[in-house]
Amino acid sequence: GIELFFKWIKQHLKIKSFLGRSENAVRIQILTALITYLLVALLHHSRQATNSLWDFLCLISATLFQRPDAEAAAVRRRREWQTHAKNQGCLF
Numbered sequence: 001g002i003e004l005f006f007k008w009i010k011q012h013l014k015i016k017s018f019l020g021r022s023e024n025a026v027r028i029q030i031l032t033a034l035i036t037y038l039l040v041a042l043l044h045h046s047r048q049a050t051n052s053l054w055d056f057l058c059l060i061s062a063t064l065f066q067r068p069d070a071e072a073a074a075v076r077r078r079r080e081w082q083t084h085a086k087n088q089g090c091l092f
Contacts, residue, residue, distance in 0.1 A: 009030065
């Protein structure tokens, strides 16, 4: 049972080696990886995604720090400011 558990950890949680040597460090690393895996699986299930869980995880990691709504709003504000500045004319 233990061997199958560690095989599953290596395959699904991508833990190749443990960062710490104490029992607490190993436990924290396993629990962190397990929580992350379960959150991604829950999001994958709730979105009813058709691609594999691995592809879904790659998509999340590639777009993790992108905020499309905020970036679009910033571009829109910049365009409005440029249009407004052109309409104002040069003061100096």
